[in-house]
Amino acid sequence: MTENVTLGVEHFGDPAAPLVLLAGGPTMLSWPDALCRALAAGGRHVVRYDLRDCGASTTVDPEAPAYTLRDLAADAARLARDLDPRPAHLAGIGVGGMVAQVAALDHPGAFAALTLAGTRPVAPGPVDADLPDHDGETMGLLFSRPMPDWSDRDAVARFAAVGAAILGDDPDAARANAERVFDRTPGTEPAVQLANQLGTVFAKLDCTPRWRERLPDLAVPTLVVHGRNNRFFPVGNGEALAREIPDARLLVLEHAATALPDSTVEEVAAAMLAR
Template sequence: MATIRVNGVDLGVESFGRDDDPLVLLVGGTTMLSWPDSLCQRLAEAGRRVVRYDLRDSGASSTLDPENPTYDLRDLADDAADLVTALGAKSAHLAGIGVGGMVAQVAALDHPENISALTLVSTRPVAPGPVDDDLPDHDQTVMSAVFSRPQPDWTDRRAVAEFAAEGAALLGNDAEQARAAAARIWDRTPTSDTSVHQANQLGMVFSRLDCSPRWRERLRNLRIPSLIVHGRADPFFPVGNAEVLAAEITEAQPLIFEDMGTQIPEWATEDIATAMLRL
């Protein structure tokens, strides 16, 4: 674990593998723990230098006011590109999950010299908010069930972990994996501030970011090997979003798992790593 200062902020990072191996940079969605340890280790064992990191206002990265961010999506994309350079690499295989997938798309478009391959997991080609007519939106029945639950005491580690486990089944995820990840995220939150704990667990900062202008129409200009990973059981970004991404990006290959929800399950990490290593 370390922090690296780029673009005027400190980013919390964790590295796997040898420093002189080709770089795979994993954008958190929003914390680095969105990426399972087993996936990072598998890529490192195969000869990749894997670095996962926390977005701003999450985990070990600079936290100011997640309820009122003073940066936008382009700043987060610049963070990713600048981190490639700060890590001493000419370019990287960039991977993003969830909202981190939006960061990865914009980074690949705005900084093509820094990005040699792209993996997008459980994400979509437009910003939070209203979607295009050909993109399936959140499953409203599931979203109502998820967000109508009483909020936990965000300063209570056990309550937060239980809250995550209870919501996992609704989102197509493994309850025990979600419980363990939530506890680890809680442990890494550097303050007892309720709003920061909530932001770390739920990624709330993204709903407050300026994500304009649109980037979907630019995706056809990407000319790098790309992998689109998605679960057919994902109610947050239904699988049709992945199908559109795969169609929009010229060299994209889809990898769809029937029983995967919003997060990467442990049982899928081997197949995902194998597919990433082909890029």
């Protein structure tokens, strides 16, 4: 990558096959291994990557990032072009879905399809009046907990498991994923662990200008995937994306919350491969 930025990536499938680029939310492990393998088995070159200040990507100062959301979008476009001269299928989950929206709008020639999973059409912060905000009771439980000792792998994993249970996700899967994230994190400093485990660096980004009003300009096949039980970004956010992006398909996962459980992999992979 240019601009002294290196992005951590992982490849699945044939490098000569059409590219599906998975933007982390914020780490690449937001995308389940099983989904990556299923997409690769469907004839795609799958590459998942860490956003800046996460995983194996460049880490500088997660408490005061010297880049913007639009820089993260440019990272996605640059990485896609470096990997394959053909336009890619770009997918983003959670905050990575915000990156993907802006990337597809700002760099339309880089992408031939778009998947937006568990995300919303506005930046972190106050939500638009017509969009459902985070579930208040859930957020109260989630954020009233004391922070763990970020240098203690087991404490961090327990914290993630309890948080997943509050959100309606599988606590055992969250614990295992948190351990993997911990092992990939380039340090135990609280800011670095928070950026990797909770994505808190995103709340410090400059996410202007707004992009929601530009969504009708998207001219690529788009799939919106959302868990019916998502309490962090309630399903109305996915419904809004599907309404405002021309010809978008909405796939609501009836028994999913924030994460993509392995039980949904077959359905999500088939929908993505059809885009």
